[in-house]
Amino acid sequence: MDSSKSSYRSGPYKEYFAQAVRVGNALYLAGQVGVDAHGVVAADLPGQVELAYANIRRVLAKFGATLDNLVDETFFVTDMQELMSQLEAVYARRQQAYGKPPEVAQTVVQVSALLLPELKIEIKCIAHL
Amino acid sequence: MDSSKSSYRSGPYKEYFAQAVRVGNALYLAGQVGVDAHGVVAADLPGQVELAYANIRRVLAKFGATLDNLVDETFFVTDMQELMSQLEAVYARRQQAYGKPPEVAQTVVQVSALLLPELKIEIKCIAHL
């Protein structure tokens, strides 16, 4: 296996870390959040989920990959009750992004804060190419 | 390396995500919790740990794997003090599941909530086959 890394940087923290690093067939993505290209955070949780997956897709595309390449997702949410009360809307937006039932493992935990106070979810993914 | 995925689905969220996804030699498991086959959550932390490992073993078995195949564990606990006060009981149950001292990396953090209010721990694992 080729052990040389390739990576993609963008966004306000690009000096600090890459949005994704590929080594061999594995692709590790930085946690993605519901912010659009202008830095605006979506107001509600389903909207943040939709934007986060748009960002995940954009990062994957830099490596010629799609959401089909994801194997593992971790949802870090700031309010589990909010997630549970909007579960169908959240997973509907996610399935719209995937275009079909995702073949991916998932873990969901509630953390006490994310990078910005408005953020309700951060999605950390691993892909294989 | 074969980059096609295989996966195993079960449980109430099987429409949303797989319990594990294999790609190449890597197997990513969804976080497992201390719930039995009837959906009953164990009352105390050591009991939840025992059930979570039973669930991990069940998922691994679908891929012909055992706990020996685990390489990385993350413990998401809801009360670090409770874990510390029951540390020996918790790790005794875990070692019973493994049958020997585990050869696995581990990270332990306290989150503010898991999927169900009664859950005290969720264990996220990566295995290699």
Next chain:
Amino acid sequence: MDSSKSSYRSGPYKEYFAQAVRVGNALYLAGQVGVDAHGVVAADLPGQVELAYANIRRVLAKFGATLDNLVDETFFVTDMQELMSQLEAVYARRQQAYGKPPEVAQTVVQVSALLLPELKIEIKCIAHL
């Protein structure tokens, strides 16, 4: 790919888990914290970051690896505001450890507690060799 594991154990929890497990080209590290060889926790966040990376480097060295081999980092912090208010100092210490801009993905979340009350950060890493 060789699926046999090799591992490195040290520290107070060495009976419970390895500091790192290698399988094939992948190396999974246990979360590392800002504690020195005498068990003393650094007083402030930049100091804990510096010590945590010293510990990560020490673990990597057991496998003939360096920080250049890291592909993914998760920062579990206990106070996001504290991180944000000391962001430059934290990332300066990190870059000193790396010796150059790191080529690594990163995810940062705030958890509600780590293994010891004094800990402000735990860094979980994956490396490829």
